[in-house]
Amino acid sequence: MLWDRPAQRERGFSLPTNPFARRSKMAGPRELAMQAKVMESERRRVKSRGSLDADIIIANAPDPVFVSDLEGKILQANDAVSQLLGFRQDEVLEQSLARFISPEETREFRAALREVVERGVMRNVVLNPRSAGGEVIPTSLNASALRDPDGRAIGVIGILRDMRELDKARAYAESLIKNAPDPVFVSDLEGKILQANDAVFALLGFRPDELIEQSLSRIISSAETREFLAALREVVERGVTRNARLNPRSASGEGIPTTLNASALHDTDGKVIGAIGILRDMRELDKARAYAESLIKNAPDPVFVSDLEGKILQANDAVSALLGFRPDEVLEQSLSRFISPEETREFTAALREVVERGVTRNARLNPRSASGEGIPTTLNASALRDGDGRVIGALGILRDMRELDKAKAYAESLIKNAPDPVFVSDLEGKILQANDAVFALLGFRADELIEQSLSRIISPAEARAFLAALREVVERGVTRNAHLNPRSASGEVIPTTLNASALRDPDGKVIGAIGILRDMREYEQVVRDLEKSKGELQEKILDLEKFEEVVVGRELKMIALEKELESLRKVVGRSKGDSV
The missing domain is CATH 3.30.450.20 (PAS domain)
Structure with a gap:
């Protein structure tokens, strides 16, 4: 049976109480026999229902689920197992799991089976079964005991988890960390550094072996250590912490001002086991600002910076070229000077979206140029933040839609x-x-x-x-x-x-x-006409063939008649000769 009595009780299924229990001492032989029959009937009914329910649950489970005995022979497996491994059901059932895994993993699986017998459950056992195509599929196995009606472990119900996507995600995450331009590290909940990218070593001047497996408290002050541990607690509670101030000491002893943004690192069960931290070197902020201004100035598209009230603080030459205004006619002016009152309200709403979401896309604006022309544009904007990450304005990129609108009009035409x-x-x-x-x-x-x-x-x-x-x-x-x-x-x-x-x-x-x-109506009519013509032609061909048969028959008869006449002529000729 796939559904044991303890499991029935856990899920709300229990055998009915004996209706004769209180009178059992007074019962006679016939009454005792009746009790036994009733209890056996109820047992069978409940067990049968439990077994059916379990079979349905296993068959319809989205994850690969199998049942094996204590030697590892597979007794039952759902379609998800076949899909995972690429084998048919008959190639899996009654087979030992050892057929699909390595000898070493077979030993580990049998040890896990013993753990199930002793503890009733096992978690996250790593298995790498080979598929029908020969691919080794990384999986993790969680299993619980399968018990007979007496509660004795007789096998396991195992759930496999395909780890390929998770492994890819981990590799991708590690690649992101490794190749991130910012200093990124991973720590446990005690602040021990488990992983760090090259940008961390470049920032602090330490070798990997001088940082990995070391506590972050080694390179920050006692007060900052307390703040960092408080930030880790915030990560556990809220999933994230932002702009914590740290001043780690570099290998040369320099205190480097940084801000830390960290998010929770979860295990496969969703439990927080550490933090992924991104350091921001604040020394470079001024350089970054200068670089950003250079990007804005030299961008080929019209780019401007505004505050949250819509006042233009900065604009590049492409803005002046688009609108035909000099820089001094644009800077420190409200954008509402160039757009209609309705669009001003829409732009203000877009700024609110930037504050809330960090970005707004394809907002329609039709600013008036110096010549009074309304220029159709789309606006994509992202948040402009101060050193603390607070939104203080917007960085907007305008796209001249005149050519695109012409192209759309042409396409519509x-x-x-x-x-x-x-x-x-x-x-x-x-x-x-x-x-x-x-x-x-x-x-x-x-x-x-x-x-x-x-x-x-x-x-x-x-x-x-x-x-x-x-x-x-x-x-x-x-x-x-x-x-x-x-x-x-x-x-x-x-x-x-x-x-x-x-x-x-x-x-x-x-x-x-x-x-x-x-x-296709005319085409299909032509096809029908051709089919009809084909039929008519075939009928005419048959008529011609019949006519040909008649003509040929007549010709053959004429030839035979001529031969017969010739023969008669010869006979007549011979008769005349004999008479002479």
Whole structure:
């Protein structure tokens, strides 16, 4: 049985109490026999139900789950095990787990089985089973005891966890730490440094062996050690700490002003086991500011810096070139001078978004140039922070949309005036735009199609095929000759083929599809006419063949008749000769 009595009790299942328990001492032989039958019947019923429930749970578990005996023979495994290893069920069941793991891991697994017998559970045993393709798959095993009705351990229920993605994530995290430009380190909850990247050693001037496995208190003051431990407690409680001040001593004895931002390091069960800390060398802040100003000044796009009220503090030459104002006509001016009151409110809302989220994207602004022209632009802005990380303004990048708007207008004109039915849809199949040829083909008005799902006019099966075609557009940029049979306003099913290409936003991300429909009715009529003509030709060919048979038959009869006449002539000739 897969469901033992203790487990039933834990999950709310328990055997019914004996209804005759209080009278058992007074019961006679027949009554005792009746008691035994009732109890045995109830036992079987509850055990059967428990076993069925357990089988269902194992079969439908999302993780790979198996049941083995105490020798490691696999008695049961769900589909997730087969998917993980690539073996069929019959290649897994009744096989020893030793078939899939190394001899050393087999010994470890058997030791783990003994642990299950003794303690009832084991956790995070590392196994690396080989898949059907020969791949070694890193997994961790958690197992609990499988018990018979008497509570004796007779096997284990094991849950495997595929560690490939986790190992990749760890390797990726380690790579991020190693290659991060900032000084990054990992410490335990006592402040012992477990890992540090090259930027830490470059900052402090120590070799790795002088820092790794050392307490951070070695290079900071006693007061800062207390502050750092308090910051670690904050990491445990809140998951993060920000801008803690540390002044570690370098190998040369220099006190280096830094700020520390740290986040929690969790184990696989989500428990905080340490912290990932990023140090910021504050000596470089002024250099960074100068560098940032240089980037702004020399950026090819129009870039400006404003405070949280929208006053322009800095702007590069590209801003002046875009708007036609001199720098002194822009700096220290409110952006509201160049945009409408409504857009001023939108820009103020965008600044609030920058404060809350750190960034705002594609806000529409139409600043007026020195000549009075309204210039369509999009604004992407990120937060400008002080040394304590507090948002004090915004760094905005304007994008001149005039050329893009022209391109969009040109594209819309192409769609509108195309002779073929052309439509634009989003990635869910909602029709955003369609030309007159679409309305002429289907017989719908514009308001009956625009903003409607294409699934409204095609069958469910074709809707699935169309969504699959959209996925192909996202992956490959194009799909060709997909068959669609949309229903027209009159209910006619119109055979068409669809060719579609990707519709992209200014960042190149696929946001929809441009589809061209081809009306296949005439083509199919031509095919039908050809088939009909083919049939008629075949009938004529048969008639000709019959006629040919008749003609040939007549010719053969004439030849035979001529031969017969010739033979008679010869006989007559011989008769005349004999008479002479």
